[in-house]
Amino acid sequence: xxxxLFKGAEWDFDTxxxxxxxxxxxxxxxxxxxxxxxxxxxxxxxxxxxxxxxNGMPVLYKHWSFGKRFARHEGLYRKGFQGLAYEIVIxxxxxxxYVMEExxxxxxxxxxxxxxxxxxxxxxxxTLFQQWTDAEGIxxxxxxxxxxxxxxxxxxxxxxxxxxxDAAHALQSHGVFRSPRRRVPDLASERxxxxxxxxxxxxxxxxxxRATVPASGTTQRRADDERRRALLExxxxxxxxxxxxxAPRLAPWQREILRIVRQVAQYFYPQIQTxxxxxxxxxxxxxxxxxxxxxxxxxxxxxxxxFLQSHTNVVFQPSYxxxxxxxxxxxxxxxxxxxxxxxxAEDPTAEDRxxxxxxxxxxxxxxxxxxxxxxxxxESFIAQFLSPRLMRDLxxxxxxxxxxxxxxxxxxxxxxxxxxxxxxxxxxQYDIGRTDPDIQIADVDLAGDRRLVLHHRVLDRQLxxxxxxxxxxxxxxxxxxxxxxLKEMDPVEDRILKEHHAASRPGIATG
Amino acid sequence: xxIVDRRRNPxxxxxxxxxxFLRRAKEQIQDAVRxxxxxxxxxxxxxxxxxxxxxSGVKEPALRRAAGGNREHVLPGNKDxxxxxxxxRPRGGGGGGSGQEGSDTGSGxxxxxxxxxxxxxxxxxxxxxxxxxxxKKRMVVGEAAGFRRAGFSSTGSPANLALGRTMRNxxxxxxALKRPKPEALEALxxxxxxxxxxxxxxxxxxxxxxxxxxxxxxxxxxxxxPLDVRYRQFAPAPRPIAQAVMFCLMDVSxxxxxxxxxLAKRFYLLLYVFLKRxxxxxxxxxxxxxxxxxxxDEETFFRSPETGGTVVxxxxxxxxxxxxxxxxxxxxxxxxxxxxxxxxxxxxxxxTAGLLATEILPACxxxxxxxxxxxxxxxxxxxxxxxxxxxxLYTALRxxxxxxxxxxxxxxxxxxxxxxxxxxxxxxTEASP
Numbered sequence: 001x002x003x004x005l006f007k008g009a010e011w012d013f014d015t016x017x018x019x020x021x022x023x024x025x026x027x028x029x030x031x032x033x034x035x036x037x038x039x040x041x042x043x044x045x046x047x048x049x050x051x052x053x054x055n056g057m058p059v060l061y062k063h064w065s066f067g068k069r070f071a072r073h074e075g076l077y078r079k080g081f082q083g084l085a086y087e088i089v090i091x092x093x094x095x096x097x098y099v100m101e102e103x104x105x106x107x108x109x110x111x112x113x114x115x116x117x118x119x120x121x122x123x124x125x126x127t128l129f130q131q132w133t134d135a136e137g138i139x140x141x142x143x144x145x146x147x148x149x150x151x152x153x154x155x156x157x158x159x160x161x162x163x164x165x166d167a168a169h170a171l172q173s174h175g176v177f178r179s180p181r182r183r184v185p186d187l188a189s190e191r192x193x194x195x196x197x198x199x200x201x202x203x204x205x206x207x208x209x210r211a212t213v214p215a216s217g218t219t220q221r222r223a224d225d226e227r228r229r230a231l232l233e234x235x236x237x238x239x240x241x242x243x244x245x246x247a248p249r250l251a252p253w254q255r256e257i258l259r260i261v262r263q264v265a266q267y268f269y270p271q272i273q274t275x276x277x278x279x280x281x282x283x284x285x286x287x288x289x290x291x292x293x294x295x296x297x298x299x300x301x302x303x304x305x306x307f308l309q310s311h312t313n314v315v316f317q318p319s320y321x322x323x324x325x326x327x328x329x330x331x332x333x334x335x336x337x338x339x340x341x342x343x344x345a346e347d348p349t350a351e352d353r354x355x356x357x358x359x360x361x362x363x364x365x366x367x368x369x370x371x372x373x374x375x376x377x378x379e380s381f382i383a384q385f386l387s388p389r390l391m392r393d394l395x396x397x398x399x400x401x402x403x404x405x406x407x408x409x410x411x412x413x414x415x416x417x418x419x420x421x422x423x424x425x426x427x428x429q430y431d432i433g434r435t436d437p438d439i440q441i442a443d444v445d446l447a448g449d450r451r452l453v454l455h456h457r458v459l460d461r462q463l464x465x466x467x468x469x470x471x472x473x474x475x476x477x478x479x480x481x482x483x484x485x486l487k488e489m490d491p492v493e494d495r496i497l498k499e500h501h502a503a504s505r506p507g508i509a510t511g
Numbered sequence: 512x513x514i515v516d517r518r519r520n521p522x523x524x525x526x527x528x529x530x531x532f533l534r535r536a537k538e539q540i541q542d543a544v545r546x547x548x549x550x551x552x553x554x555x556x557x558x559x560x561x562x563x564x565x566x567s568g569v570k571e572p573a574l575r576r577a578a579g580g581n582r583e584h585v586l587p588g589n590k591d592x593x594x595x596x597x598x599x600r601p602r603g604g605g606g607g608g609s610g611q612e613g614s615d616t617g618s619g620x621x622x623x624x625x626x627x628x629x630x631x632x633x634x635x636x637x638x639x640x641x642x643x644x645x646x647k648k649r650m651v652v653g654e655a656a657g658f659r660r661a662g663f664s665s666t667g668s669p670a671n672l673a674l675g676r677t678m679r680n681x682x683x684x685x686x687a688l689k690r691p692k693p694e695a696l697e698a699l700x701x702x703x704x705x706x707x708x709x710x711x712x713x714x715x716x717x718x719x720x721x722x723x724x725x726x727x728x729x730x731x732x733x734x735x736x737p738l739d740v741r742y743r744q745f746a747p748a749p750r751p752i753a754q755a756v757m758f759c760l761m762d763v764s765x766x767x768x769x770x771x772x773x774l775a776k777r778f779y780l781l782l783y784v785f786l787k788r789x790x791x792x793x794x795x796x797x798x799x800x801x802x803x804x805x806x807x808d809e810e811t812f813f814r815s816p817e818t819g820g821t822v823v824x825x826x827x828x829x830x831x832x833x834x835x836x837x838x839x840x841x842x843x844x845x846x847x848x849x850x851x852x853x854x855x856x857x858x859x860x861x862x863t864a865g866l867l868a869t870e871i872l873p874a875c876x877x878x879x880x881x882x883x884x885x886x887x888x889x890x891x892x893x894x895x896x897x898x899x900x901x902x903x904l905y906t907a908l909r910x911x912x913x914x915x916x917x918x919x920x921x922x923x924x925x926x927x928x929x930x931x932x933x934x935x936x937x938x939x940t941e942a943s944p
Contacts, residue, residue, distance in 0.1 A: 013514050020512050041515040050524040065571055067532030070525040071625035075561065078626060094513070101518055162531070170572050319588020328587065397589040401582040401600070410596040413589055426585040437576055462580030471572035 005298045009104035016040060019109045020116065026292045027117040031285065031366050035120040036093040036135060040112065043098050048085070049073050051098060055268070056088045058096065059142045061149035061260065063165050089115035091123040091271070093135040106303045110310060113289040118282025125374045126277070128270035138267060145260040152253050163508050164254050167475035168240060168261035174439055175240030175262040176269045178432075228446060235440045235455075238262070239476070242441050248450070249481035254508065258479070273377045273432050280334020281373050284342075287311060287335070317394065333394075337381075340390045341369055351388060383427035388419045398425045403461055437464060439486070450482040457491045463498060464488065473502035480504065532569070533631065539564035544627070544635045545927055563624040637785055658745040667742025680739035690732040691725040699725070754792040755844040755876075757783060758830055761812065762851040764801045764821045771883040775850030776813055777926045778881050782848055785934065790844065796833055800826035802856070806833060823855045823901065824862040831870050840874040847871070848879045853899025860904050872913050879916040879933060880905055 005022055006015045020038065027033040043051070053070035054060040086107055090096040097115040099108055123129050134141075153161045168175070229235075236242040240262040244255045271278065290311075294304040317332035318324040342365035344352045353360040359368045372381060391414045398412040398421060412418030412425070428434055438457040445451045454476075456464060469486060477484040481504050488498040533540060543562040592598075627635070663676055703718035759779045761772070786793045797812035798804055801819030804826040830847065838845060855863065872878055882902055898906075905915050918929045 013516070016514055017512070024512075038512045039515060040512065041517045043517045044522075046522050047517060047520070047524070050522075053525050053528065062527045062531060064528060064531035064535040064569075067525060067528030067530070068536075068569055068623070068625075070529060071532060072623070075625040098517075158531075162535075171574075173573050317587055319590075320586035321588065321590075325588075328585075394587045395589040396585055396587055397592055399584045399586060399598070401584065403579060403581055407597040407599050410592045410594055410598065411583070413592055413594050415594070418594060422585060425583050428583070429585055437574055439574055458580075460581040462576045462582070465575050465577040468572045468575050471570070472574055475572070 003298065004300065005109070005293070006105040007300075009106070011103075011105035011108055015105055016042075016108060016112070019105075020112055022293060022298055023109070023113045023117055023289050026289050027113075027121070027285065030292065031288060032370060033117055033121040033285070034124060035117060036095040036124050038116045038120065039094040039096045040116060041096060041098050042101055044101055045077070048088070048098065048100055049077060051088050052085075056090060056098075057142055057264075058090065058139065059146050060264075061146045061165075062153075063169070064162065065169060087111040087115045089119045090138075091119075091129060091133055091135055091267075092138050093124075095120040095123060095135075104306070106299065106306045107310070109293070109299070110286055110290060110307055114282045114286035117289065118285035119278060121285065122274070122278050122281045122373055125370070126270070126274060126377075127375055128274060128377055132270045133267050141263065145264070148256060148260065152257065156251075156253065160508075161257065163478070164257045165261065167479050167508065168258050170472045170475040171239050171243075171479075172261055172265045173436060175238060175258075175265045177238050177241070177266065229443070232444060234444070235442050237438075237440045239439070239441060239454075240265075243476075243479050246444075247480050250479065250508070254479075270377075273379070273430075276330045276334045276337070276378045276430065277373060277376065277381050278334075279330045280336075280338045281369075283311075283315060283331050283335040284338035284369070287339075319395075336390055336394065337385055338369060340387050341365070341372065341385055344387060349389070355387060356385075378430035379427045379432070382430060383423060386423045386426065388414070391419055391422055396422050396426070398422045434459060437462075442487075452476070452480050452482065452484045454484065454486040456486060456488040458488050458497055459491075461490075464500075466500070469500045470502070473500055474505070477502040477504040478508045481508075533635075536564055536569045537635070539568040540627070541635050544632060561624055561626045563622040566623045569623060633784065633788060637788055659748045661744045661746035661748075663741040664744040665738075665741060667744065671742045671744070673741045673743045676741040677735070677739050680741060681735045684736060684739060685732065685734070688732050689728075691729055696722060696725055696729075754794070754842070755786050755790040755846060756794040756796060756838045757786055758796045758798060758833075758845070758847040759812065760798050760800070760826045760830065760847060760849040762801075762821055762823070762826075762854070763799045763817045764854070765818050766821070766852050766854055767883075771850075771852055772813060774883040774920050774923065774926060775881060777923065778850065778920070778930065779848060781926065781930045782846065782879075785930075786846060794838070794843075796830075798826050798829050798833070800829070804829040821851075821854045821856055822859045823851070824859050824866055827863060827866040827871055831866065834874060845875045846877045846879075847875050848881060850881045850883055851901055852884065853882050853901045855900045855904070857900065860900060863901075864904055864908060867908060867915075868911070868913060872915070877916070878914065879918070881929075882917070882919045884919060884921045 005018050020040065027035070049070060051058070052073045053066045060066065086100060086103055088098045090098075095116065097111065097120075099111050099115075103111060123133075123135065129135070149161060149165075232246050233242070240258050243250070244258040244262065247255075250258075290299070290304070290307050293299050294301075294307075299307075315329070315332045315335045317329050317336075318326075344356055344360050345362050345365040345368045348356070348360035362368065372385060376384060394414075396414055397410055398418065400409045400411040402409070412421040414422065438459065440455055440457075441452065442455045443453045445453070464486075473484050473486055483504065484502045486500040487496050488500075489495070490497055540562060543564045663673055699718055699722050703715050703722060706712075706715035706718060757779075761767075761775055763772070783793065783795060795809070796806060797809055798806050799812055799817070800822065801817050802822045802825065803819070806829060826849070834840070834845070867878075880901070882899065902917070902919075905917055909915050909917070916933050918933065920926055920929055
């Protein structure tokens with residue numbers, strides 16, 4: 001058992017297989033992880049850049065923005081401003097990990113432990129991923145999407161397709177369902193259903209308009225308002241979904257493209273919400289596995305030092321006043337939290353017992369962690385598990401920046417009075433419900449000029465960036481086919497703070 | 512667990528997206544490319560390079576929050592803050608911990624920098640320019656190696672098997688050797704059978720032995736013999752390609768300053784790059800002159816100083832000599848660009864005009880005259896700038912209908928616009944000050 005997995009920095013495919021098997025034994029037997037089957041793909045630096053450009057997806061439809069991203073990364077990489085990631089991992093089944101050919105044998109081990117077991121376990125077990133993504137279907141769906149977009153380009157011209165994609169991308173951040181829906185996503189049937197849907201939609205949306213033309217009379221009108229909103233599923237937070245279903249003047253293929261963009265956005269939605277946990281889980285797992293491999297005598301002391309060096313680089317957290325500071329490092333925070341939870345489970349202090357009576361000293365660190373990884377997202381995980389001790393270690397403090405005041409105020413520091421407030425504030429910082437502006441389609445003026453009305457419920461007086469809103473609304477109006485207005489509302493005082501208008505241009509909507 | 516080696520997969524997966532991106536941002540990129548030329552040295556010209564374009568052109572808008580409003584940050588590394596402390600707001604708005612959403616979409620930046628390949632660079636740089644009078648009837652001889660068919664051979668690789676030729680050989684051999692045809696054999700068989708039925712046993716016997724003999728013959732003469740097999744043969748052959756020669760004529764007398772030479776050099780450079788794109792093979796001849804002219808190499812042409820008077824006709828004379836010796840106008844597309852500060856010895860003007868009109872211009876595809884001046888060289892206020900000798904001379908020639916393109920350039924930044932003006936599609940060769 002104590003045979004070395006590899007010597008030196010060179011590796012071949014046998015090495016990778018041995019490393020994978022050794023990691024798997026530890027992951028399954030000692031850490032109790034449950035993963036999708038693994039597929040490890042060795043790629044070159046250029047292919048890594050390709051993968052960057054496509055958000056890590058192995059296939060994706062064609063669009064200039066991906067070319068832009070590629071050009072940007074390539075430029076940075078060539079000049080040496082940016083190294084490349086050692087790996088990219090895809091939430092799919094089998095779980096695909098891309099590893100770079102330049103990595104040393106030790107780095108490949110680290111990457112396999114990190115991605116093929118850490119991230120993989122997280123993808124498979126976290127409830128958000130289970131609710132929102134379909135790991136079995138995603139690769140086929142992307143293949144379908146690429147084919148579909150190409151076919152549309154052939155049939156309707158690249159420019160026409162690009163316009164729809166541009167508009168859809170602008171609205172992508174508001175093309176997701178934020179709360180779970182009845183149906184479990186099943187991407188495999190998307191392809192089949194696309195044809196049925198096309199036929200059905202064409203028959204249906206005309207009916208919708210007929211059914212909602214208001215009759216006279218005030219009571220009648222109010223009833224009709226209700227009915228119209230119900231039929232159009234208003235208010236609606238998923239703008240792309242609304243357009244796909246109800247925009248009156250889109251061609252069926254345009255609706256399908258909106259749907260594709262929306263599905264991709266939805267696929268990434270859980271990843272945004274679990275950055276800290278996901279990286280924390282993967283980092284904690286690789287740390288455990290590598291340490292264990294060293295204990296078993298399967299990697300040398302020298303390799304273990306090489307590992308520790310990369311590991312410390314990854315989990316480095318500069319202080320707020322350090323020039324290198326760029327926000328809280330999700331690897332650092334994640335890893336610190338996981339290690340802290342393990343410590344509390346196995347060797348708690350009196351304070352920990354006070355704060356975490358449920359699991360302090362229970363002895364089963366991996367059990368607690370696995371449950372945590374499965375059931376939470378960043379916001380709730382931090383609200384639940386961030387311990388006073390960790391806040392002290394990180395020396396966290398809470399800064400309030402009120403618009404009306406001319407100075408920032410230290411609202412809480414790591415002391416008895418501050419722990420809970422800091423924890424709450426940090427959790428809020430990761431709450432996607434707060435970080436993403438809350439914008440909904442409120443109503444459609446079907447009786448009049450068919451104007452689409454959107455509301456932005458302004459939180460903490462944070463208005464939208466006017467320039468960007470203008471551009472996005474223009475795209476929205478183009479898709480909708482009529483005027484669009486976005487009202488920024490103060491939800492407390494219920495008054496309108498700002499309005500943005502856009503009128504539809506000819507080009508996309510033809511119907 | 513599977514391991515897949517993707518390294519051998521065809522690269523350039525992002526190429527389609529890149530082209531879409533370049534098309535999208537074409538105008539901005541083109542501007543950037545042209546701007547970047549001003550700052551480039553001669554050798555960089557043909558390389559690709561980094562350009563930056565305003566980010567607004569390729570912006571991907573999204574519904575984002577603006578700075579401002581009430582915000583809160585949780586930051587690590589508290590050193591001596593206590594609750595309730597007040598900190599002056601750092602300049603630049605919100606500051607602090609909002610950096611965590613590091614934007615990889617390039618949002619929030621003024622400029623977008625990226626690298627273009629040489630091919631892309633030149634494409635954009637020279638787009639919608641064209642060479643006037645490009646077509647010459649006989650564009651021949653270059654050094655590009657190609658293969659052409661060179662008959663048939665009896666040896667070769669199976670891939671080159673010439674089936675038709677092989678079957679034809681086989682057929683003629685079979686005819687020549689009188690290989691019995693299957694129909695003939697069948698007919699004999701029928702006769703033999705008929706003879707047997709008729710009871711003519713002797714005849715049947717004879718027929719049978721004839722059949723046996725013929726069958727034996729069929730076996731001895733194969734349907735296809737190795738002798739018949741032919742292979743297509745290919746021989747390396749130079750493929751005729753269009754070729755061009757570019758004459759750079761320059762006055763290097765004392766009155767030409769380094770700055771002026773630099774201007775000329777830039778113009779030659781553009782012309783060279785441009786010709787390079789249109790012709791596989793471009794020769795460059797450098798002729799410099801004072802009161803006498805000489806063909807020199809590039810280094811000498813641009814660097815080494817020279818003194819003397821100015822006699823333009825010597826350069827034209829030298830050009831004519833080189834033309835006669837090496838570049839027959841029948842085989843070559845000839846381009847000439849002359850750079851000068853406009854001085855000429857007065858007595859030489861007639862000779863110059865004569866040479867141009869009778870010898871040089873008829874042979875040339877294109878003749879451009881570039882008059883370089885000192886920056887800020889506007890002459891005394893109130894005077895109309897003096898027209899130089901050469902300018903007047905060439906204007907007169909143009910008036911006679913001879914094709915000379917003429918431009919004046921005073922500053923580096925004018926070079927490219929002038930060049931574009933000369934070569935833009937549908938441009939006519941007219942003079943402009």
